[in-house]
Amino acid sequence: MSYINVENVVKEFKVVRREKGLINALKSLFHREYDIVTAVDHISFTIDKGELVGYIGPNGAGKSTTIKMLSGILVPTAGRITVDGVIPHQNRKENARRIGVVFGQRSSLEWDLPMEETFDLFQKIYRIDDRMYKRNVEFYVELFAMQSFLKRPVRQLSLGQKMRAEIAVALLHDPEILYLDEPTIGLDVVAKNHIRQFIKRINSEKKITLMLTTHDMDDIEQICDRIIMIDQGKLLYDGFLQNFKEKYGGEYTITVDFAYAEEGREVDPRLQLVSIEGQRKVYVAHRSVIETTEALRYFIDNFDVSHLNIREADIEDVVRNAYVKG
């Protein structure tokens, strides 16, 4: 039996159907229809102690719903979840002591007060004894470099600072598992990088089992050992990052603005033409076939090019790819 077990889990929601217009609004006074939305559809996976797992998929794939079921907030419609032998929703409080949860798009910090006050509050909530509390506050203030903004009201902090504070607060009671729901959403590149470094260090230094949801491909590449990918509630991939990249990643698009209409000239067959828009042509290629540098050089050496743009595949492309390859 693994540390975290998810077996054939399903979660359905009932949603009222709303239609546009006055007539429909009037109609809905008397009669309304519901849709059953399946947010999570027969998903199974296991996670071992100390793993760092990226739980990925596009927006609305069912990532947050899964995290909520794992943390005991939501009860699965069908299937079974155990975390260290405990069913989260049946033993919500016991499970809660063992986990830390950070929801990226909402805050558990006290808006008008400095971080220190929220630390104090969490000590009371989790009944953390004074020694452990002091040690952890010192450790995380140091690790997350929070010294400079510890005394400022939370509302004045930058998004990156707030996210660091959120993660620190979720770790004060020494949880064995940390769930991070979109920890880098809305952050700038520098702040994203900081958060990624911190996440890696928590996992390696504190040996905390870590599961993070994201739809940012860079998050996945830079921190995850293992990937679980879902879309529309269904599991699409579960395995090592390396295999994942080989299987689905490595695709990129090159957009080329030619200086002259290059009628009739053959382009290297390893670059697949997907669209033409006047003098702008878009090609798709794969790293295993032709490296990006080689592709760039090929265009520059052989054509009169006024503009070149390379875009790495994002999560939507990867998911599309996964469907194609099955």
Add this chain to the structure above:
Amino acid sequence: MRVFSGHKSQSTTILFFTLFKLSFIKAFQYRGYILVTLFSALLDVFVRISLWTALFRANPVVQNTTFHDMINYMALTGLLMLVQMSGVDDRLANRILQGSIATDLIRPYSLKLFIFAQTIGDNLAHFLLFVFPVYTGVLVLFGMRFPPTLLHGLVFVATVINGAVISFLYYYIIGMLPFWLESNWYVRFVNYAMFTLFAGAFVPIWFYPDFLIQISYYLPFRYITYEAVTFYLGRTGLPAMPAVLLRQWVWIGILLGLEVALWKAGQKKLTVYGG
């Protein structure tokens, strides 16, 4: 007033009706909400009818007022909710508090007209869904009064229109306060107190002691619906008509001046301090 004469172009008219329709449709969105609101409006009326019944049990005429007078007063004041522009203040205040006022200022429409359209749409929906059925029900049940003369009726209409303008300007001014305040959630409590004591919202002012009545003449609240209703019921004679209309116009003038001055000051504050 710009709002009421301001259908400057066809696009303004279209904008007005689109907003109006949107507010109107929104009110129909939630079935439960409608049923609940309707029911609570019924309860409210039931409590007040019970109250007046009990009060008039000992004496059928108190201060020249009968039970039937009171029912008509209550229903009329209730129906005139249509011209009470409460909601204008929150709409404007929220724009200022959330900072979207800055974008409103650069959009090609009159903010006043915008808010007016939304409020009227909302009011009309509420009127049709709750106010009209409940109070016409009451009037049918207990007997509806008509103005003593046609002229009383015409004066009623004129004072109601003036009252609507006063109401709109009052709430618009209240809505501007967040230019200077950090929040405004408590303003509605002050409004409640003012409308209870000086507008005859629940108890007609004529039951009050003289000192309160005297104060009420120096505040705008009684000129919104109270004066109109007393004309309708024939409690105010026609000789008082010019004085009442004049006072309403004076209040419109005062509020309009205040509104323009505050708006200028507020805009200045916005541009100087960046909101």
Add this chain to the structure above:
Amino acid sequence: MHYFRLYLQFIKIRLTSIVSYRGSFFAGVIAQFLSYGAGFFATWLLVKAFHELNGWTPYEVLLLYGMNLFSYALAAFFFFNLAVDIENLVISGRLDGILVKPVNPFLYLICNGFNVAYFSHISLAVFTMIICFRGLGISLTPIMLVMLALSILGAALIHAAALVMTSVPAIWMLRVRFSDILYWGMREFINYPLSIYNRAVQVILTFILPYGFISFYPAQLFLGKEDYLFHPSLPYATLPVGLGLFFVAYRFWRYGIDRYQGTGT
């Protein structure tokens, strides 16, 4: 003990917040004072103009207001946040944030809801009640004071139960404001003697939504009236009714949270 320490922590946090918004805070206190005060005054003036309301003098009617406000403020002091703010908590996802903590969400929300503003309601209510007792020439004996305290405790539990129960639909994201009718609407009834309504309403407000026990029945312990309705023992029933109702409300709220998590359906 755990929740008591948590409560103290939240009190500290709320008080610190108030300091940073003290302008609004004081304006709010004054405005609420004005609003309730105006309502009281208007009712008193009205009954005074008619001399009496179904045998109740102006001060007697005002005492109903005072007891109602006192018990409401006491209930709201602990439960307003839990009951009225729950919809926001659900929409913003903060309820999820509470459910991942090892706490009882009900107690947590009570602690979190510490709200100083209700001291203004309570002081106005006490002020009103003192005026009433003085105006009526009643001096309270120690036994009457104990009775008054127990009645107000019971009445507060009734208010609390109503607040808690009406919040459950909001947990389920039903946009229906049951609170509007069952609570805020019905609250108007009990500002006047129950005996002015017809029999059906009296039955409802005594046996189904027992708001009559908030002020109408217990007030008669002090006023020496015999406006009993149904049974002369009812003025003593406020505390037991409050305790029973609150227990039911708490169970219903827990059921509400269970269903939010997806078990209760």
